[in-house]
Amino acid sequence: MISEEQQDQAALYALGLLAANEDAAFESELTANAELRDLVRELREAAGNLALTAPSLPPPASLKHRIMREIAMKTEERTVVPLRRPAVGWVPWAIAAALAVFCGLLAVDRVRLEHQLADIRAVDPLMQTTFYTLAPSAPAPADAKATVVWQPGRQSGVIRISNLPAAQPGKDYQLWAVDAEHKDPISAGIIRVDQNGVAQVRFKPVEKAEHVKAFAISLEREGGVPKKEGPILLVGTT
C-alpha cells in the first residue's frame, strides 16, 4: 500500500522536482519498495508524454548531419587512441633491441638499423601517430587545454579543445603547426569552439609539415590569417 505522502513524493520525483537531499532519501525508499518503483515508472511515463503536447517543430536537417559527423569522429577517435598502446609497447623493445645490438655487436651498422626502423614505420602508419598536449598561456583561461593526435604520414590530425571560451566577435582561433623546416608556423585552419568551450575537429596544414615540433593556437582576425599575427593561447609539444 502506498501512502498519499509517498504518492506526492513519487509525482514530484517523476517530474524531477525533489531537492537533492529529498531525492536521495526517496531513492533509498524506492530500492525497498517495488510497488512504489512501479508507480514512479508509470508516473514518469505519463510525465514524459507531456513532451508530445509541445507545438510540433522539426529540427533543421543540417542538425542531423552535424550530429552524425560528431558521432563518426568519436568512433574514429575511439579506434585510433587505443591502438597506440602496442606502438608504445613496441618502441622500448625496439630501442632495447637496438641498444643490445650496439652493445653486444660493435660491428653492427647503425645506419642500417635506422633504415630498418624507417622501413617498419613506413609499413605501420600507427607508428607515426604522435600526441601533443597543448597548455594555456596568457590570456587563455588557466584550465583551457587541447590535445592533438597527429599523423605525419597522412599529413592530418585531430584536435580536441576544452574550456576555451568562444572567440570574441570579429576574431577566430587558428591552429598552427610549428615545423623544424619552416621559418614560420604553418596554418592548420580555423577552429570554432561550441558554447561549452569545446571543439573537436580534423585538420590538415596548408603546407607539408614533416617535422612538427609543436602545435599552437592563436587568436586571429575573423577568417584567419596566412601568417600568425595574434597572441598564442595554447601551445604544446609531444
Added chain:
Amino acid sequence: MAETPTAQQMLDQEMIARIGRRDQSAFSALYDRLSGPLYSLAMKMLGDPAEAQDALQDVFLQIWSRAGSYDPDQSSVFSWTVLLTRSRVIDRLRARGRRSRVVVASTEDTPTAAADASTVESAADTAEKNDEAARVRYVLTNLPPEQREAIEMAFFEHLSHHEIAARLGQPLGTVKARIRRGLLKLRQRLRTL
C-alpha cells in the same frame, strides 16, 4: 505491476541496444523517430532555435555515449530521452538565468500552438505520432485546469513546487496535491483511452 512494453517501446529498446554496440544506422533511425518531439520540447522550454539545436545535439551525443547504461526497468526509451532533454535544457536555463524568457503556454490558452502543430509538422512525422500527441493533448486538456496548470508549470518551466505555490499564491500542500492528482489522472486516462 509494471505495464508490458508496447511494440514501439520494444523497437526503441532494440535500437538503443544496437546503439550501445556502436551501430550508427540504429542511431540515425532513432534520431529520425525522436528528434521532432525532443526538439519541440526544447523549443517550448527555451524559445530559441539555436539553443534548442545545441541542446538536442548534446542529448543525442549523450544517447550515443550512454546507450549502454540505459535501463528499461526505469523508463521507456522515449521517457528516458525526454528526461535527458529536460535535464540539458534546464542546465541551459540555469546557466544563463533566462527563465524569464521561457515560453509559457498552456494547452488551453494557446490556440496558436495547435495551429503551429498542424502547419509546421515535418513530413517525417508519422500519423501514429500525431495520434499519440493528439491523445495526450486531449487527456491533458481534460484535466481540471488547476491540476493541468501546476503540471505544466512543473514540466515545461521546471518550477519547483515551492515556486509554483508562490506564483499561484497557494499553500504548498495544495500545489503538491494538484501535481499528484493531476499526474495520477494523466497516467490513468492515458492507460484507458
